[in-house]
Amino acid sequence: MYFILDSNGEFLYSDATNKNYLDWTLIPLPQPCWNPRFSGARDKTTGEWTGVWLQDGEPVPTAEDICFRIDTYADEMRRFVAGDPLRAVEYGRVIAETQQFKDDGYPGSAVPRTVAAWAITGRTPREAADSILAEAKQYTEVLSKIRDLRLQARELIKQKIASGATEDAQQIANDAITAIQAAVSGIGSVNGQR
Structure with a gap:
């Protein structure tokens, strides 16, 4: 079944085929049309539907x-900071070995490969160990x-959505994204370093 609408989005008629498609409106319907629903009744004598299409607007x-x-x-910002997930695992190992090297008093006879x-x-x-740990501190x-x-x-x-304050909830999201951007700026990706 095809529902033919006029240029204002009003229901004109229904058609079982699209044979009359050339008569459809050339003017696009108002957008967005998120949840259209038909409000009307069927004429018992002719079988035609009369009524209007209603739009509920953008969903909340x-x-x-x-x-x-x-x-x-x-997630995107963590990937930017850490780079490849396997490299993040590598960084974790480097940090652990370097910290152990420092805790042991920087023994010259037992320099880990990651520090060397x-x-x-x-x-x-x-x-090298102090440099690695300084960057690791910034990274973590x-x-x-x-x-x-x-x-x-x-x-x-x-909390805001539960209280019905959708706009406040969206502003909190915007503020959080801005704060995450600020936290990441200045560090960049540590790919290719230490």
Whole structure:
């Protein structure tokens, strides 16, 4: 069944085929048309439907919709900071070995390969270890900040949606995304470093 609408989106008639498609309006319907529904009745004598198409407007976003937006953005920023997931695993191993090397008092006879690989161009193993740990601190701080902002925003959004304050919930999401951007700016990706 085809429903033929006029240029104002009003129901004209229905047709079992699309043979009259050339008579359809050339003017596009108002957009967006999120949840159109027909309000009318059928004429018992002719069998024709009379009435109008109604639009409910844009659907109200749910807490899950808004939280998904923040989660997706946070995931993107974590990938930007950490790079490839396997490289993030590598960084974790480098950090652990370097911290152990420092905790052991920087023994010259037991320099881990991960530290030795950065002890180049005149850097001592101690300088390399301190450099790795300084960057690791910045790296983990940014990842922790992203997590903190994401989780805090999610809770506030759920509260606002529960109270019916959808616009406030969307503003919280916007603010969280801006704060995540600020946390990430300045660190960049640590790919290719240490």
